[in-house]
Amino acid sequence: xxxxxxxxxxxxxxxxxxxxxxxxxxxxxxxxxxxxxxxxxxxxxxxxxxxxxxxxxxxxxxxxxxxxxxxxxxxxxxxxxxxxxxxxxxxxxxxxxxxxxxxxxxxxxxxxxxxxxxxxxxxxxxxxxxxxxxxxxxxxxxxxxxxxxxxxxxxxxxxxxxxxxxxxxxxxxxxxxxxxxxxxxxxxxxxxxxxxxxxxxxxxxxxxxxxxxxxxxxxxxxxxxxxxxxxxxxxxxxxxxxxxxxxxxxxxxxxxxxxxxxxxxxxxxxxxxxxxxxxxxxx
Amino acid sequence: xxxxxxxxxxxxxxxxxxxxxxxxxxxxxxxxxxxxxxxxxxxxxxxxxxxxxxxxxxxxxxxxxxxxxxxxxxxxxxxxxxxxxxxxxxxxxxxxxxxxxxxxxxxxxxxxxxxxxxxxxxxxxxxxxxxxxxxxxxxxxxxxxxxxxxxxxxxxxxxxxxxxxxxxxxxxxxxxxxxxxxxxxxxxxxxxxxxxxxxxxxxxxxxxxxxxxxxxxxxxxxxxxxxxxxxxxxxxxxxxxxxxxxxxxxxxxxxxxxxxxxxxxxxxxxxxxxx
Amino acid sequence: xxxxxxxxxxxxxxxxxxxxxxxxxxxxxxxxxxxxxxxxxxxxxxxxxxxxxxxxxxxxxxxxxxxxxxxxxxxxxxxxxxxxxxxxxxxxxxxxxxxxxxxxxxxxxxxxxxxxxxxxxxxxxxxxxxxxxxxxxxxxxxxxxxxxxxxxxxxxxxxxxxxxxxxxxxxxxxxxxxxxxxxxxxxxxxxxxxxxxxxxxxxxxxxxxxxxxxxxxxxxxxxxxxxxxxxxxxxxxxxxxxxxxxxxxxxxxxxxxxxxxxxxxxxxxxxxxxxxxxxxxxxxxxxxxxxxxxxxxxxxxxxxxxxxxxxxxxxxxxxxxxxxxxxxxxxxxxxxxxxxxxxxxxxxxxxxxxxxxx
Numbered sequence: 039x040x041x042x043x044x045x046x047x048x049x050x051x052x053x054x055x056x057x058x059x060x061x062x063x064x065x066x067x068x069x070x071x072x073x074x075x076x077x078x079x080x081x082x083x084x085x086x087x088x089x090x091x092x093x094x095x096x097x098x099x100x101x102x103x104x105x106x107x108x109x110x111x112x113x114x115x116x117x118x119x120x121x122x123x124x125x126x127x128x129x130x131x132x133x134x135x136x137x138x139x140x141x142x143x144x145x146x147x148x149x150x151x152x153x154x155x156x157x158x159x160x161x162x163x164x165x166x167x168x169x170x171x172x173x174x175x176x177x178x179x180x181x182x183x184x185x186x187x188x189x190x191x192x193x194x195x196x197x198x199x200x201x202x203x204x205x206x207x208x209x210x211x212x213x214x215x216x217x218x219x220x221x222x223x224x225x226x227x228x229x230x231x232x233x234x235x236x237x238x239x240x241x242x243x244x245x246x247x248x249x250x251x252x253x254x255x256x257x258x259x260x261x262x263x264x265x266x267x268x269x270x271x272x273x274x275x276x277x278x279x280x281x282x283x284x285x286x287x288x289x290x291x292x293x294x295x296x297x298x299x300x301x302x303x304x305x306x307x308x309x310x311x312x313x314x315x316x317x318x319x320x321x
Numbered sequence: 322x323x324x325x326x327x328x329x330x331x332x333x334x335x336x337x338x339x340x341x342x343x344x345x346x347x348x349x350x351x352x353x354x355x356x357x358x359x360x361x362x363x364x365x366x367x368x369x370x371x372x373x374x375x376x377x378x379x380x381x382x383x384x385x386x387x388x389x390x391x392x393x394x395x396x397x398x399x400x401x402x403x404x405x406x407x408x409x410x411x412x413x414x415x416x417x418x419x420x421x422x423x424x425x426x427x428x429x430x431x432x433x434x435x436x437x438x439x440x441x442x443x444x445x446x447x448x449x450x451x452x453x454x455x456x457x458x459x460x461x462x463x464x465x466x467x468x469x470x471x472x473x474x475x476x477x478x479x480x481x482x483x484x485x486x487x488x489x490x491x492x493x494x495x496x497x498x499x500x501x502x503x504x505x506x507x508x509x510x511x512x513x514x515x516x517x518x519x520x521x522x523x524x525x526x527x528x529x530x531x532x533x534x535x536x537x538x539x540x541x542x543x544x545x546x547x548x549x550x551x552x553x554x555x556x557x558x559x560x561x562x563x564x565x566x567x568x569x570x571x572x573x574x575x576x577x578x579x580x581x582x583x584x585x586x587x588x589x590x591x592x593x594x595x596x
Numbered sequence: 597x598x599x600x601x602x603x604x605x606x607x608x609x610x611x612x613x614x615x616x617x618x619x620x621x622x623x624x625x626x627x628x629x630x631x632x633x634x635x636x637x638x639x640x641x642x643x644x645x646x647x648x649x650x651x652x653x654x655x656x657x658x659x660x661x662x663x664x665x666x667x668x669x670x671x672x673x674x675x676x677x678x679x680x681x682x683x684x685x686x687x688x689x690x691x692x693x694x695x696x697x698x699x700x701x702x703x704x705x706x707x708x709x710x711x712x713x714x715x716x717x718x719x720x721x722x723x724x725x726x727x728x729x730x731x732x733x734x735x736x737x738x739x740x741x742x743x744x745x746x747x748x749x750x751x752x753x754x755x756x757x758x759x760x761x762x763x764x765x766x767x768x769x770x771x772x773x774x775x776x777x778x779x780x781x782x783x784x785x786x787x788x789x790x791x792x793x794x795x796x797x798x799x800x801x802x803x804x805x806x807x808x809x810x811x812x813x814x815x816x817x818x819x820x821x822x823x824x825x826x827x828x829x830x831x832x833x834x835x836x837x838x839x840x841x842x843x844x845x846x847x848x849x850x851x852x853x854x855x856x857x858x859x860x861x862x863x864x865x866x867x868x869x870x871x872x873x874x875x876x877x878x879x880x881x882x883x884x885x886x887x888x889x890x891x892x893x894x895x896x897x898x899x900x901x902x903x904x905x906x907x908x909x910x911x912x913x914x915x916x917x918x919x920x921x922x923x924x925x926x927x928x929x930x931x932x933x934x935x936x937x938x939x940x941x942x943x944x945x946x947x948x949x950x951x952x953x954x
Binding site for chain 1: 330333334336337340341343344345346347348350351354362363402403404406407409410411413414415416418419422425426427428429430432433434435436437439440441443444447459462463466467468470471472474475476478479480495506509510512513514516517519520521523524526540541544545552556557560561563564566567568571
């Protein structure tokens with residue numbers, strides 16, 4: 039058995055699984071996007087293009103851009119907040135590293151929805167934070183914190199932060215400390231060392247984190263539904279509403295296809311970069 | 322913040338502490354309201370254990386909780402194995418169809434969960450599989466494989482083949498070199514991915530909603546359904562109990578290895594003991 | 597290649613519906629109220645006192661399991677995929693739709709011991725001319741809730757949603773029929789108008805209201821109790837729950853509006869796929885027992901149109917009688933949401949989507 043063939047086997051279980059249980063069902067969604075809703079409200083497969091002409095209605099363009107903007111801001115915030123934490127755990131966590139990582143996962147055992155509800159109790163106009171601020175005399179009138187775009191971005195950051203910390207931690211953790219020491223000798227200042235040694239070495243982790251935060255954020259509907267205001271409607275809400283409230287599955291499917299095509303730009307960028315790094319590492 | 326601060330642990334320690342605080346403040350609120358005397362998650366009236374009593378009295382809630390734990394555990398085991406193998410294969414294989422597998426792995430990440438859920442429902446109904454706990458698990462695994470692969474590959478990409486080749490020079494077979502050299506090198510990212518998947522699966526509601534059978538309702542589906550009338554503090558009581566259990570597991574994971582005088586990672590014990 | 601696969605899939609599937617076909621072999625069977633197995637009920641969450649299930653379970657020695665939906669469309673999806681629930685809670689419109697799809701079992705209401713307790717308002721309604729598809733569980737009005745200490749000058753009109761005291765702290769229900777319906781009434785249109793020109797006017801009304809709004813939400817209880825809302829389009833039963841949770845209930849007021857009061861009814865129905873339809877019918881009878889109805893109303897805050905339920909609700913809301921529903925008066929002036937025409941329904945939902953997206 040050649041070395042090449044040996045490694046091919048590792049691809050098989052995942053490849054076959056995803057082909058049968060993901061790719062084939064996705065073709066069904068694509069097929070459904072050309073369908074229509076019958077008189078009883080049931081989705082029927084067909085070959086119409088009507089859903090696509092509706093999906094490109096200018097009303098929906100701002101929704102898509104808003105979602106991308108929120109998701110990009112969320113990704114940036116997660117990186118700014120998550121990188122230092124991952125760095126601290128990887129470098130200074132010592133034998134508590136794994137405990138610190140486990141603590142990050144702990145909030146998941148209290149449902150996302152329940153935690154988001156708790157934010158409402160904290161940040162509402164007569165919530166715990168506003169009441170406390172008024173009691174100690176910092177403010178006279180409550181600050182409007184929830185039902186704003188920032189509340190949605192905050193909710194997304196809260197929900198997806200761990201998806202940034204974990205991969206960054208993974209790449210930092212395997213970083214050879216002697217490389218950093220050598221970098222210090224070479225570049226002198228910690229800033230230069232960080233920029234020239236640590237950061238490039240963890241680029242894959244950052245990229246993985248960015249993808250894991252950005253893409254689900256674009257499609258999220260929980261944060262906007264629970265923390266959003268009148269102008270925070272996201273594409274996830276749009277699609278969700280088609281499938282449930284509006285009972286228009288074919289249109290929901292068409293919107294999904296449009297969103298996926300739109301997002302594939304980011305995917306291609308990520309793919310290229312991933313491929314480059316794999317080649318770089320192999321040399 | 323300036324990156325120079327990265328070499329000042331004190332700043333980092335304070336910063337990290339604040340981030341952990343950010344993650345846990347809502348949890349404290351959840352715990353507080355689980356002891357409320359009235360059915361409100363906004364106004365705290367006084368201390369009582371009635372919501373814990375209600376949880377204990379409600380067999381369908383208990384069933385939901387255990388179903389969620391089973392689903393999360395099965396999803397974690399299967400998707401971690403498949404996803405890790407896929408990550409290894411994607412980095413090492415030079416097969417002509419490897420790039421195709423790569424794209425196939427990445428697409429689930431761009432597809433919103435609701436579509437994965439609906440497409441799973443479509444395929445199950447087209448081939449006539451009755452919905453049950455197994456269909457939920459299959460859908461969760463399908464969605465989780467890519468996450469595992471992404472996380473593990475981030476580490477895999479920078480591991481050189483030299484050590485494995487050295488092991489083989491010393492007489493190890495290819496499989497042995499994978500088991501003894503590659504897997505241990507990948508282990509931290511594998512554990513991170515497994516934890517991530519467990520947590521994701523336990524927390525997920527969209528996939529579960531579409532793929533669950535008629536009489537089994539995973540906990541998050543039940544919680545989501547309660548939105549219209551507002552959540553009951555019973556859900557907070559469950560969350561609090563789950564926190565206590567997980568914290569105990571972590572504490573045991575820290576203490577146990579010391580008792581046995583081993584320096585093994587506490588997390589290994591934890592992940593083996595979960596579910 | 598993907599394109600070819602897609603083309604094949606599209607043509608191969610064209611004309612097929614998404615759902616599997618439902619087993620209708622039980623059609624036409626006679627259902628009697630007697631135990632024929634454990635019960636699986638599919639209901640809104642937090643809509644029934646668990647104690648009522650528990651006592652039924654103890655009395656008859658059967659298990660009562662409950663699963664929940666958050667949305668009627670979700671319930672329909674599950675029913676169409678062949679799921680076997682014994683008892684479901686559709687609204688009037690959905691009873692009509694599910695029946696047209698042949699998804700509901702018929703049963704003789706006369707066999708119920710408490711048949712005479714059901715309000716006569718529900719004899720032969722449009723969705724069930726022969727009284728065989730369901731029994732009313734709750735009924736509710738849509739109106740406006742407000743905080744007396746924050747908002748003044750309420751006039752009993754849907755235009756109160758624009759009250760400047762509520763600016764930035766007003767919510768519209770996140771429900772396409774309630775939102776557009778209220779805008780139709782303001783403009784003097786029929787509640788269920790299908791006229792595109794009228795609906796365009798209603799859309800402009802909603803967009804203007806959105807300027808004054810804090811958001812679209814059905815969770816009026818949390819929005820009002822947490823202080824984020826001081827003005828809220830709301831269902832009457834939710835205001836009972838708000839008043840149960842706050843320190844000063846008298847501040848939380850509710851009005852119905854002179855342009856029209858939408859009224860809804862949720863029913864208990866037995867799906868065609870039910871495994872224990874007899875137990876389900878017995879359970880319906882159990883809910884209709886006056887003392888059980890009273891207990892349930894006190895628990896969930898919504899009135900039940902039967903003896904015991906009506907009286908208990910009147911007691912609950914004696915301090916704010918506007919929350920109560922006078923069924924007899926609804927016979928003339930009350931109105932219900934009803935969109936049978938799928939094209940009209942699609943127009944309504946897309947208008948609401950455009951309002952939320954814009």
